[in-house]
Amino acid sequence: MAYLVVSDVHLGSKSGQYDKFCGFLEWLNEIKNERIIKCKHLGKGEEVKITIKKPEKIILLGDILELWDPKDGDRDNVIKESIKPFALLSDIGSEKVYVVGNHDEALGELREEVDEVALPNNTKFVIRNRHYPDDHNGLKIGNSSYFFVHGQQFDKEQAILAWISRLIGESWDPLGWFQSLFNITSTKKHWKKNLAVFFALFLGGALYWKNILPSPIPDLTWTMFGSGSTFIIAIIAAAIVLYFGLMRFNYLSAALFVIFSSSLLFSGQSSLTAILWGALTGFFALCSVPGVVANTQRKFYNMLKPKDKTAEQIINNGYYKKEKDTIKAGVVVFGHTHFAGSYGPNNETGNKLFINSGCWYGKDIPEDKRYTNTFVYIDEGGAYILRWRGADEIDCIEAFPAQ
Ligand SMILES: [Mn+2]
Incomplete structure (x- = not known):
C-alpha cells in the first residue's frame, strides 16, 4: 500500500x-x-x-x-x-x-x-x-x-468566507465570482476601454443633470442628489442592471427589458434619457469593474494569505x-x-x-x-x-x- x-x-x-x-x-x-x-x-x-x-x-x-x-x-x-x-x-x-x-x-x-x-x-x-x-x-x-x-x-483569514458560506447555505467565493465575471470574452478584451466609457457616462450624466434640472435644494452643489425622480429612476435602473447582471448573468436581458418597457410608462423625454443613461452606465460598469477587481485583488489577497x-x-x-x-x-x-x-x-x-x-x-x-x-x-x-x-x-x- x-x-x-x-x-x-x-x-x-x-x-x-x-x-x-x-x-x-x-x-x-x-x-x-x-x-x-x-x-x-x-x-x-x-x-x-x-x-x-x-x-x-x-x-x-x-x-x-x-x-x-x-x-x-x-x-x-x-x-x-x-x-x-x-x-x-x-x-x-x-x-x-x-x-x-x-x-x-x-x-x-x-x-x-x-x-x-x-x-x-x-x-x-x-x-x-x-x-x-x-x-x-x-x-x-x-x-x-x-x-x-x-x-x-x-x-483564520478565511474563517469569514466559511462563516458567510454557512449562513447562505452555499459556498461564498467573492474572488471566484469576480473571476467569472471578468472571464467573459469581451470583458477580458475590452475592460479598460469599457472602464473609460463607464467613467465618461457616469461623470457626463452627473454634469448633464446638474446643469439642466432645477435643484429643489439650491445650496447643494451636487445637484444629482436633489434633482427629483428622474435621476433617482436612472440610478435605480442602473442598480437593477448591475444587481441582476451580477447575480445571475442570464437575468441581464430580462432586467434590460423591464427597464426599457418601464421607461415607456414613465415617458417624458428627460426620464427616457435618464433611464437609457442608467442602463448604459450599468452595462459598462458590469463590463469593466470586474476587470479592475480581477487585476488588483492579488495584492489584497497576498496581504491576507x-x-x-x-x-x-x-x-x-x-x-x-x-x-x-x-x-x-x-x-x-x-x-x-x-x-x-x-x-x-x-x-x-x-x-x-x-x-x-x-x-x-x-x-x-x-x-x-x-x-x-x-x-x-x-x-x-x-x-x-x-x-x-x-x-x-x-x-x-x-x-x-x-x-
Ligand atoms: Mn490553498
Whole structure:
C-alpha cells in the first residue's frame, strides 16, 4: 500500500512550476513496480535510500488548478496548463483522488457524475469536496492512520468566507465570482476601454443633470442628489442592471427589458434619457469593474494569505484550533501554506503529526528551508517529505519511519 501526495501546483498561475510538474508526472508514469532512490537528507546531510513503490493512490491535495488568480486573470491559461498534466495523470495506473482546495473549490460543485470518472486504464479519478477519506478516523497505512485535507480549514483569514458560506447555505467565493465575471470574452478584451466609457457616462450624466434640472435644494452643489425622480429612476435602473447582471448573468436581458418597457410608462423625454443613461452606465460598469477587481485583488489577497507559514506556525499562531478539531487520525497531511515540513505530535497538535506537502509554486528559499516541487510519499514503512529536482534526483526533506 503506497500513497503519493502533491498539492498547490496552481496550474495556470503566474508563478506555477508547470514544466517541473509535467516532468514529475512523466517520471511517476515510468515507475512500474518500484524504484530505489538514493537521496540526500536535507536536514541531516546524510544519504538515505528510499524504495518508492508504484502508488495505489495519488492524492491531489487541493489548489492544483488556479481558478482564483490565473495568469493575466484569464482562466483560459488554466485550461492550457491542464491538458498535459491531466493526460499524464490519467495514464498513471493509480487511483487519483482530487481533494479540492480554496483556489479550485469550484470543482466541488460539479455535476455528481463528474465526481467519479472511470479512466480507460481501469483506474478511477474521484473528486472530494472537503477531505479524504470521509471517515475522520482516517486511512490505515501500516501502523498509522492518515487524514488528507487541503488546509484552508485551518486558515483564520478565511474563517469569514466559511462563516458567510454557512449562513447562505452555499459556498461564498467573492474572488471566484469576480473571476467569472471578468472571464467573459469581451470583458477580458475590452475592460479598460469599457472602464473609460463607464467613467465618461457616469461623470457626463452627473454634469448633464446638474446643469439642466432645477435643484429643489439650491445650496447643494451636487445637484444629482436633489434633482427629483428622474435621476433617482436612472440610478435605480442602473442598480437593477448591475444587481441582476451580477447575480445571475442570464437575468441581464430580462432586467434590460423591464427597464426599457418601464421607461415607456414613465415617458417624458428627460426620464427616457435618464433611464437609457442608467442602463448604459450599468452595462459598462458590469463590463469593466470586474476587470479592475480581477487585476488588483492579488495584492489584497497576498496581504491576507498565510502563505509560506510553517506547520509549526499554523499550529501555534492560532490557525489550527485543537478544541474544534474532529480529526481522529494520527497523521494529518495538508497543503495550502506552501511550506513543506512537519510539526508534532505534541500537546498543541492534540498528539497528532501534521505533515505539509509543500507546493509547486514560486521559488526556493534555501536559507529558510522553504523548498518547492515537493511531495509526500507514504507506505507501510512510514512517510517521507521529498523534493523532486529531476528523474531520480530527489532530496529528502523529512522522514517519518513507522514506529
Ligand atoms: Mn490553498
